[in-house]
């Protein structure tokens with residue numbers, strides 16, 4: 008059983024006009040096996056929250072805490088956080104020229120488990136995971152995210168989620184830019200990781216569409232850098248119908 | 260026809276390449292002025308590190324300092340430099356090349372028999388192991404329709420002024436590699452002239468990993484129709500290294516193809532690399548296709564990469580011509596992505612640098628050199644803990 012606690016998190020970024028505060032006291036707790044959806048308007052700070060948990064150097068935590076089973080995540084480097092069991096499926100995964108998917112995945116797996124995976128087993132796992140996500144086998148010879156379509160990038164993120172087996176995953180708009188078929192395939196991947204490894208999920212999205220395939224236990228409305236309201240799956244339906252007007256007006 | 264954009268933008272401040280083709284050629288040192296940073300071709304070079312290579316008199320490399328491992332169909336011999344083979348691909352255009360030329364009384368000839376074909380590489384180790392300035396002249400001659408791979412490996416400590424002539428017969432295919440793996444305290448200026456026969460194809464690879472001052476100037480003259488040249492370069496410069504590469508392609512005949520791609524990584528204070536890529540497409544070079552590229556990755560502060568592509572086109576009747584040049588810092592987003600998957604910073608950097616250089620490394624086509632290069636890169640990154 009793993010617990011990720013985000014407490015009173017305040018985060019700023021450095022801009023040309025000086026420091027800009029984006030997160031203003033976020034409180035969230037995610038446990039193994041739970042699925043949390045975070046919904047909110049553009050620019051409300053959802054990606055900032057995701058990056059801050061993963062430890063992106065651009066974001067400065069000015070107040071608050073992030074704890075993983077009581078351990079201070081803010082003290083950990085980016086790779087230590089991953090090795091502690093955190094995973095971020097990125098909204099815009101970056102290209103890494105000259106580094107093949109196969110080399111990348113094997114290096115990551117080795118780093119996370121502390122030893123190189125047994126070749127035969129690894130090849131099998133990789134083939135199965137790619138088959139499940141309907142990815143061509145020659146995909147592994149391509150360079151990481153280079154020339155990938157939007158859908159391929161997202162499948163590649165979920166492929167990593169399934170192979171690297173984290174304890175808690177943050178999925179930043181994994182659904183955006185996917186057609187219905189791809190959305191189903193990707194959702195199945197998340198559901199498999201959830202069912203097989205007891206993954207805890209924080210799912211960032213704009214749309215309820217994905218919530219038809221991945222059933223959230225909790226829904227959080229994110230506005231102006233903090234959680235404005237929380238509820239169950241029914242809250243998502245309400246947001247879909249009513250939008251965020253109610254919250255954004257209140258926040259101003 | 261592809262874009263000629265950026266032509267003016269890149270050419271200003273430099274001597275037009277066309278005048279390069281009109282430079283005086285001579286084997287006599289006194290025909291050229293003393294070196295100065297005011298001359299375009301020496302403008303970046305730390306002249307105090309030349310260690311005597313611009314002097315009228317110097318020693319010459321002897322047979323014992325060159326060891327060879329030759330593939331079938333390839334032979335090697337030393338001849339007097341009065342041999343008609345000498346000078347068949349080009350003549351010196353500046354003082355250091357002229358000094359190396361006149362001081363080499365013997366010439367090393369590497370000959371590939373016409374129509375012989377092998378995938379095995381011939382390796383020549385050039386290891387002077389002295390701080391005294393020395394001259395060397397090499398002629399590589401590949402017979403008609405022959406196919407060969409030849410690597411010149413420069414290592415140890417040395418001060419070497421070198422001219423390399425490469426002559427390809429009709430339909431010949433040569434994979435030529437020049438490696439500069441000098442220890443510190445070394446200076447090496449290599450001027451290379453290539454002349455390509457009809458429908459021949461040259462792959463010219465430059466790998467520079469060590470030396471206080473290394474300057475490689477490979478010129479390729481495409482004077483027979485249908486010839487193709489691919490010029491690749493990889494370099495890794497650390498503190499105390501000055502590496503300069505000046506590839507030059509002279510398109511004279513019709514329907515020739517040239518492709519130039521150099522990539523370098525720099526780390527450490529004072530690491531300095533210079534790349535000047537000249538491509539001249541003469542009026543007679545109808546149907547030319549050319550592309551040149553140079554990219555540099557700066558791993559730390561205090562390193563400097565100069566990159567100047569020059570493309571000069573005298574005919575509108577070409578297939579395509581383009582160039583690209585960029586030097587940039589380590590991409591934090593790439594490191595973040597890799598580290599967010601549990602890969603530690605050192606390893607993430609290695610992956611990024613290897614990936615960056617691999618596009619060119621993969622083109623070398625000699626497995627043992629590719630592997631050595633990758634290990635050398637890793638060792639270098641390890642050393643500085645970049």
Ligand SMILES: Nc1ncnc2c1ncn2[C@@H]1O[C@H](COP(=O)(O)OP(=O)(O)OP(=O)(O)O)[C@@H](O)[C@H]1O
Pocket residue numbers: 020021022027029047048049050051052053054055056065
């Ligand atoms: N590096 C930065 N420099 C300046 N402003 C930034 C930076 N990063 C984020 N911001 C700003 O912070 C705010 C929150 O951005 P963030 O990307 O977290 O929003 P989001 O909720 O993920 O939006 P979206 O739904 O569009 O993905 C935005 O106003 C954004 O412009």
Ligand SMILES: [Mg+2]
Pocket residue numbers: 053054055098179180
């Ligand atoms: Mg976002």
